[in-house]
Amino acid sequence: MRVVRIIDGTTVDGPGFRTSIYFAGCTHHCTDCHNPETWSPQSGEDMSLEYILERIIENDFDVTFSGGDPLYQIGDLIALAWRIKAMGKTIWCYTGYTYEQICDNAELRPILDVVDVLVDGPFEKENADSGLLFRGSSNQRLIDVRHSTRNDVVLWTSEF
Ligand code: SF4
Structure with missing residues (x-):
């Protein structure tokens, strides 16, 4: 997979310490994106699934997919x-697509069978708020995927 960086223990991409993987490639091109260096699918370096899994095992934290848009590499993702799920770890996934767009896309939809929380939608400069938990703009949602359906979105709360 093409990966820009792996952070081996962050507390800003979901609850608790997490291994955050920043994948290369993003076509959303949000104004004032904080990670424009990840837009190119050629950014970063090639990492094998086995190498990424080794880093996750070594860290022994839950996992967050970020980028870039991780869904750009949907098959390998x-x-x-x-x-990762087989290890019993939770997965948070950031994406510039909305939950509904993913539900309606046959290629992307299978990721919803495995992630626990989806942080969805593009970063919107006009809705930016640095005080929001785990997200940059108020249009983005922390979606509890396990309890949500296409027409009934349940937001994640720290009680789950
Ligand atoms: S989806 Fe994320 S990485 Fe892509 S342009 Fe928007 S803020 Fe940047």
Whole structure:
């Protein structure tokens, strides 16, 4: 997979300490994106699934997919996610797509079978708020994927 960086223990991309993987490639091109260096699908370096999994095992934290848009590499991402899930770890996934767009896309939809929380939608400069928990703009939602359906979105709360 093409990865810009792995952070081996962050507290800003979901609850608790997490291994955050920043994947290369993003076509959303949000104004004032904080990570424009990740837009190119050629940014970063090639990392094998086994290498990424080794880093996750070594850290022994839950996992967050970020970027870039992780869904840009959807096939490998789904394979990686199931391997992580088999370890019993939770997965948060940031994406510039909305939850509904993913539900309606046959190629992207299978990621919803494996991630626990989806932080959805593009960063919107006009809705930016630095006080929001785990997200940059108020249009983005922390979606409890396990309890949500296409027409009934349940937001994540720290009680779950
Ligand atoms: S989706 Fe995320 S990485 Fe992509 S342009 Fe928007 S803020 Fe940047």
